[in-house]
Amino acid sequence: MQRFIHFSVSIIFVFAFIVTAQPINPDGSFEDATTGEKFGTDIPGWSIITGGTGTAIFEIVEDDVYDGSKSLKVQLLTLGTNAWDIQIVNEPFNVEAGTEYKYSIWARADVAGVILNFTIGAPDYSEFGRLGQASLSDQWQEYTFNFTAPAGASEARAPIHLSEAANNAYIEVAIYLDNLSIEEAGAVDVEQENLLPSKFSLIQNYPNPFNPTTTITFTLPSRSDVHLSLVDVLGKVVREIAVGSYEAGLHKVELNASDLPSGVYFYRLEAGGFVDIKKLILMK
Numbered sequence: 001m002q003r004f005i006h007f008s009v010s011i012i013f014v015f016a017f018i019v020t021a022q023p024i025n026p027d028g029s030f031e032d033a034t035t036g037e038k039f040g041t042d043i044p045g046w047s048i049i050t051g052g053t054g055t056a057i058f059e060i061v062e063d064d065v066y067d068g069s070k071s072l073k074v075q076l077l078t079l080g081t082n083a084w085d086i087q088i089v090n091e092p093f094n095v096e097a098g099t100e101y102k103y104s105i106w107a108r109a110d111v112a113g114v115i116l117n118f119t120i121g122a123p124d125y126s127e128f129g130r131l132g133q134a135s136l137s138d139q140w141q142e143y144t145f146n147f148t149a150p151a152g153a154s155e156a157r158a159p160i161h162l163s164e165a166a167n168n169a170y171i172e173v174a175i176y177l178d179n180l181s182i183e184e185a186g187a188v189d190v191e192q193e194n195l196l197p198s199k200f201s202l203i204q205n206y207p208n209p210f211n212p213t214t215t216i217t218f219t220l221p222s223r224s225d226v227h228l229s230l231v232d233v234l235g236k237v238v239r240e241i242a243v244g245s246y247e248a249g250l251h252k253v254e255l256n257a258s259d260l261p262s263g264v265y266f267y268r269l270e271a272g273g274f275v276d277i278k279k280l281i282l283m284k
């Protein structure tokens, strides 16, 4: 019987796929705007909306900021008839349906107690939901909420509502907003790095059962002498799959068993004092 020994080995570095936290919304820190009083779409990335009898002064200022060199100052003049009459809306950004996002904004008011409402919605004005309400402090403070983009959503807008009835007591009080940041929940600030396995391991082959090829994966925390063999149910070595000195890392070895009969076999890894054995099934 002609005996084929067929294998290939590759080293794959194990990358940690780490998402760096990056806001997905347009300039939430107002840094792209010029200073002074603003109307309509004067602030890049934002729309100022006043409705009914709601009126307010929106102004980009430099004298009271949380982040960077600019913030938005709002002074309510008349509230209008409902909470939607005075808004500043962060313009549409892309979202992925089913993904959870973290919403964060910094705000303060010259007098504590001003009420803000935050929502997230589609560009067609159907809101995903009211995210939350904040009663502002007179110190800069962060307000955070999580939301999940619903099925079918691909874009969202982020209105901040200022004309709550409770704000009647705060007419002309200066309200400051800065650093609206919307990012994927769970994202962390970590440099991408190249990680080596921390231990020896022998991973279940795939596919299994197989015919006639399958892939066996193992990891080495340091360069090691490796002996990977195929053993039959009687304990007899029927194939040396991989023998030699291997670098630290994750290795994939292809086993071609085209010359072996169907049945149950085992593959056994010895490396640097580590021994493990797993079962595999050849089904022709």
Ligand SMILES: [Ca+2]
Pocket (backbone or CB within 6 Å): 028, 029, 030, 031, 065, 066, 067, 068, 069, 070, 071, 178, 179
């Ligand atoms: Ca800013």
